[in-house]
Amino acid sequence: MALVREKDGKRLHVKSQLMGESLVSKQFIESLHIAPQQRLFPDVCLMKIGGQSICDRGAKALPGLIEEIIENRKQHKMLITAGGGTRSRHIYTIGLELGMPTGVIAKFGSAISEQNALMIAILLNQWGGIQISHHDLAKLPTYFTEDIIPVMHGMPPYDYYAIRPAKGRIPIHRTDVGTILLADLLGTKTIVFIKDEKGLYTEDPKKNSDAEFIPEIGAKDLMERDLDDLAIERPCLEIIQNSEVIDRIQIINGLERGNLTKALNGEHVGTIIYRQ
Numbered sequence: 200m201a202l203v204r205e206k207d208g209k210r211l212h213v214k215s216q217l218m219g220e221s222l223v224s225k226q227f228i229e230s231l232h233i234a235p236q237q238r239l240f241p242d243v244c245l246m247k248i249g250g251q252s253i254c255d256r257g258a259k260a261l262p263g264l265i266e267e268i269i270e271n272r273k274q275h276k277m278l279i280t281a282g283g284g285t286r287s288r289h290i291y292t293i294g295l296e297l298g299m300p301t302g303v304i305a306k307f308g309s310a311i312s313e314q315n316a317l318m319i320a321i322l323l324n325q326w327g328g329i330q331i332s333h334h335d336l337a338k339l340p341t342y343f344t345e346d347i348i349p350v351m352h353g354m355p356p357y358d359y360y361a362i363r364p365a366k367g368r369i370p371i372h373r374t375d376v377g378t379i380l381l382a383d384l385l386g387t388k389t390i391v392f393i394k395d396e397k398g399l400y401t402e403d404p405k406k407n408s409d410a411e412f413i414p415e416i417g418a419k420d421l422m423e424r425d426l427d428d429l430a431i432e433r434p435c436l437e438i439i440q441n442s443e444v445i446d447r448i449q450i451i452n453g454l455e456r457g458n459l460t461k462a463l464n465g466e467h468v469g470t471i472i473y474r475q
Contacts, residue, residue, distance in 0.1 A: 250284025
């Protein structure tokens with residue numbers, strides 16, 4: 200690339216589309232020509248195992264789900280993330296009572312999610328399960344070549360730099376968001392959230408048995424409905440809608456044997472949230 204000096208003769212630039220431009224200019228960003236995003240791992244199945252919904256149930260939920268994962272490992276490349284669950288809510292409560300900032304509370308949540316990832320990896324050890332960190336993502340090709348099932352904590356690596364919400368101090372970018380960000384990075388086509396309910400409802404079905412089940416909905420439409428409660432963290436919807444590579448995500452009930460297999464095989468089970 201050619202070198203270009205500013206008219207005042209002070210700064211030297213490498214000639215490019217971004218040369219001397221403001222990266223916060225809306226007009227410039229909208230006019231910027233970029234290549235389509237590459238899907239790094241389109242054939243990988245990314246699944247998040249809920250902390251409160253699955254991990255916290257221990258022997259009543261995890262072994263059956265682990266068996267189903269093992270049954271599918273030969274047909275599907277899998278990458279697993281883990282939620283935090285009840286223990287993260289406990290430490291959030293203590294942190295809030297002690298006046299901890301959002302970044303410290305997010306760090307607490309990461310530790311709990313990491314514990315659950317270790318537990319899942321240990322249960323999968325005999326079949327190639329290993330715990331990995333965010334820094335190990337560059338090793339994914341080797342893991343998949345060796346039929347390894349990587350398991351990582353779902354919290355995004357914001358930690359101390361977590362963005363404070365408009366109200367309160369509980370971090371809004373938790374394990375669901377971390378999983379969606381990972382999906383956007385890798386370009387995975389199969390993204391499954393394993394919960395303890397059929398899928399998405401208009402209200403929490405545990406609190407209102409008359410809540411309406413939503414089998415399929417667009418991310419934009421779901422944002423506009425502004426429901427009081429959601430099966431996934433709210434920032435996930437904006438990330439899905441703005442993504443170039445996430446076509447849809449699926450929320451399933453992991454307590455019902457066979458649902459994961461159906462989702463991995465592309466069947467419509469649970470709720471599908473798609474990019475509009």
